[in-house]
Amino acid sequence: MNKDILICGVGGQGTVLASKLIASAATSCGETVHSAETIGMAQRGGSVTSHVRIGREAFSPLIPSGSADLVLAFEPAEAVRNLRYLKTDGMVLCSSVPVKPTTESLSDTGYDGTEMLAYLQGKCRCLIIDAQSLCAPFGSSQYFNVAILGAAVGAGVLGLDAESMLQEMERKIPAKFIENNIAAFRAGMQIGEAYGIK
Amino acid sequence: MKREYVMGNGAIALGALAAGVNVVSGYPGTPSSEIIETISKYPQQGLHLEWSVNEKAAMEVAASAAYAGARTLVTMKQVGLNVASDPLMSLAYVGVKGGMVIVAADDPGPISSQTEQDTRMFAQYCRIPVFDPSSPEEAYRMIQDAFVYSEKYHTPVLFRPTTRICHAYASIEVPEQFGVHTYEGFVKDSGRWVIFPRLSYANHAMIEKRNPQIGKDFSSYAPNHFTGKGPKAVFASGVSYAYAKEYLKQYPDIRLCQIATPHPFPEQLALACLEGVEEVLCIEELSPYVETQLLQLIGAHQLSVRVYGKLTGHAASSGENSADSVAQALSGFLGTAPADAGLDLSDMPALPLRPPVLCAGCPHRASFYAVKKAMQGKKSYFCGDIGCYTLGNAMPLDMVDTCLCMGAGITMAQGLHWVDPQASCFAFVGDSTFFASGMTGVVNALYNEADMTLCVLDNSTTAMTGHQPHPGTGRNMMGNVVDKISIENTLAGMGVKKILTVDPLNLDAAVTAVQECAAEPGVKAIIFQSPCIAISKPTGKMQISEKCIQCKKCIRETGCPALITIDGKVSIDESLCTGCGLCSQICPVGAIQ
Incomplete structure (x- = not known):
């Protein structure tokens, strides 16, 4: 398998766990995996990305522009910011919930994500996920990271099956959080499956 | 053997462990910090690991251990190599017996550094070999080779990964268990280990003869x-x-x-x-x-x-x-086809900017705010330093007038005093930076009779690089609990007469302390003590009552990201608020509790 997956969002949303789960699940399936994270000053309230590259043909740690099969976006503007990485026939999964910049209250730009979502829909194959209602039963938006993985599995675009993802989750997520994580993953899967059928 | 999916820095650490490294020292700095953190997860009998007080100390600790035949590893970021350059330049002449590898991680961009300096040039300047891996997998193998070449040519060697190697992940095959290298021990030989002009002259000639040999050797080194x-x-x-x-x-x-x-x-x-x-x-x-x-x-x-x-x-x-x-x-x-550029995005809407800011509840915000309030209307200069608190430069705080390199704020405040004696000169330094390179600057101020106020922002950790312990935290990398080195006692021992320790989250007390120090001549110090929010539990969440008059003073003056507006009304983002209470002390009508 050769697959390039870009994960993007805002520091603190749990993008790193999502990339680690994909990378280790793919490794367990015998794939060669490379990934890279943005670390450092950029993390504090800033835009963050993880590049996950599955397959022997990936030499550079970062995905070249126009090469990502899949973009998993935790925030609408971050999806647009990283759209240049997407292949022309690639797919974007994106949370509908905007995260205002931390400086927004000082200088109001009126950013609410709608323009970004409209742009995405006009530009590429994408599945917008209502992260708010999806995560509501679990009481925290922190579960979106596993939910979006579930959606990608459900839609059949991750290249990995539910079994291997769930196995990695059991391995990597502390016992007291695992139940909600599995439920969020399955809820995401349903959304993905519904999209896949369409 | 087992497969591990690790960060490039982890691969470098595991490679050094596979080479049987005996002594590892370094100072945190992005993108190098995770090397020592990884090694700390593999404690070995016969392996000494430390966060040194700065890069110069780290280099010297590793150098003498390598004189004794031990295999040693030193880690730092590229600007750390500037701090360690004094011992390294001389060490290049003296050489080593045990393998000594100095990892200096370069940061093209720069992504989180002051300079775009190139460690390959540094190696050429020092006349020592340098290894430049192109992937984490290669870094794992290459650092083991680096120890071998160091021993073969009795010279310290540089190893320079860049951010995209340090922070990239890959699978590597590592041994189930590591052992440590056995070594002879230090053999006294002043003709070899004591640097004198005559030795430098002889060794310089030897080095110039040796380096072309190494170049020839490297021509058949597989990665080339x-x-x-x-x-x-x-x-x-x-x-x-x-x-x-x-x-x-x-x-x-x-x-x-x-x-x-x-x-x-x-x-x-x-x-x-x-x-x-x-x-x-x-x-x-x-x-x-x-x-x-x-x-x-x-x-x-x-x-x-x-x-x-x-x-x-x-x-x-x-x-x-x-x-x-x-x-x-x-x-x-x-003259080949350009790479596939993907979608046409020429009509992309304007994207929101996300500049880095101090975290919600960060005690540095309160410290800066207290000094700002205390000095309002008075001519003052604020010299900043390297760490999270460099972000004190952002609006609305706007409290960093200079930032140059580690520890420079303290001495730069003195320079500004000498050219503008009427102004109040402040230096802001973090606790880790104070120990790393701030102390000598304080001695300089005392000795030369400068007027300045030192503000130590003591958050009990090295926050920016990922919360490493330092001499003031009472923990070291061997996992031991040790005596905390008191910043207050250190300053008192140097001869600073006025030292006030305050909690910056108590705004009135903090402002009073600043005014008291600013009014006195000489070298004064305020230690703003409050732990980093990432290593302490939130004390609660603030609430905004209906008393709020929507003046937005809390937002305008602190810029705290937990203060937001919803439909034009000031609100608290409870997912971010730590309950630090700074905003409640600023609110003119007492609406935030």
Whole structure:
């Protein structure tokens, strides 16, 4: 398998766990995996990305522009910011919930994500996920990271099956959080499956 | 053997462990910090691990251990090498017995550094070998080779990964267990270990004779290699080699040469690669190092080869390379198709900017605010330093007038005092930076009778680089609980007469302390003590009552990201608020509790 997956969002949303789960699940399936994270000053309230590259043909740690099969976006503007990485026939999964910049209250730009979502829909194959209602039963938006993985599995675009993802989750997520994580993953899967059928 | 999926820094750490490293020292700095953190997860009998007080100390600890035959590893970021350059320049002359590898991580971009300096140039300046890995997997193998070459030539060697190697992940095969290297111990020999002009002269001659030998040796070192044929060649170094390979996978016949040991330059290999070549493109980050080496070589051998790169404007002279920028340079050079650019995004809407800011509840915000309030309307200079608190420069705090390098704020406040004695001069320094290179500056101020107020922002950790312990935290990297070194006692011991310790989250007390210090002549210090929010539990969440008059003073004056507006009304983002209470002390109507 050769697959390039870009994960993007805002520091603190749990993008790193999502990339680690994909990378280790793919490794367990015998794939060669490379990934890279943005670390450092950029993390504090800033835009963050993880590049996950599955397959022997990936030499550079970062995905070249126009090469990502899949973009998993935790925030609408971050999806647009990283759209240049997407292949022309690639797919974007994106949370509908905007995260205002931390400086927004000082200088109001009126950013609410709608323009970004409209742009995405006009530009590429994408599945917008209502992260708010999806995560509501679990009481925290922190579960979106596993939910979006579930959606990608459900839609059949991750290249990995539910079994291997769930196995990695059991391995990597502390016992007291695992139940909600599995439920969020399955809820995401349903959304993905519904999209896949369409 | 077992497979591990690790960060490049983890691969470097595991490689050093596989080489049986005995002593590891370093100072935190992005992108190098995780090397020592990884090693701490593999405690070994016979392995000493430390966060040293700064890079110079780390270098010296490792140097003498290597004199005794131990294998030693020193880690730092590129600017840390400037701090450690005094011992390193001399050590290059003296040499070592046990393998000594100095990892200095470069940061093209720069992404989180002050400079775009190139450690390959540093190696050339010191006249010592340098290894330049192109992937985490290669870093794992190469650092083991680095120990072998260090011992073979009795010289410290540099190892310079860049951010995209340090923070990239890959699978590597590592032993189930590690052992440590056995060594002879220190053998007294003042003719060898005591540097004197005569020794330096003799060793300088030896080094100049030795380095071409190493270059020859490196010419047959496996990672230095080339593939392909034809009249055009691409030379690449570090992660840029990986980017070049990525683009050239569709053109496997193009001549591509990796320079994995930039100094001493593998001349024989380069000459072999240049045979029949008419044009060369150099793909590298930071300085045009390989490009200059090739120009020299081509000149010396009177070859007819044109060299393109940074010096000719065919590659960017600054900033980080990417798969895209390298593909673009290569397609221009080779006349091949440009890489697939993906979707047409020329109509992209304007994106919100997300500049880094101090975290919600960060005690630094309160410290800066207290000084700002106390000095309002008075001529003051605020000298900042390296750490999270550099972000105190952002609006609305706007409390960092200068920032240069580690510890510089303290001495720069003195310089400003001497040219403007009427102004109040403040220096802000973090607790870790105070120990690293702030203390000598305080002695300088006392001795030379400067007027300044030192503000130590003591959050009990090295926050910016990932919360490493330091001498003031009472923990070290051997997992031991040790005596905390008191900043207050240290300052008192130096002779600072007025030292006030306050909680910055108590705004009135903090403002009073600043006013009291500013009013007195001489060297004064305020220790703002409050732990980093990332290592302490939130004390609660603030609430805004209906008393709020929507004046937005809390937002305008603190810029705390937990203070937001919803439908025009000031609200608290409970997912961010730590209950620090700074805003409640600023609210003119007491609406925030």
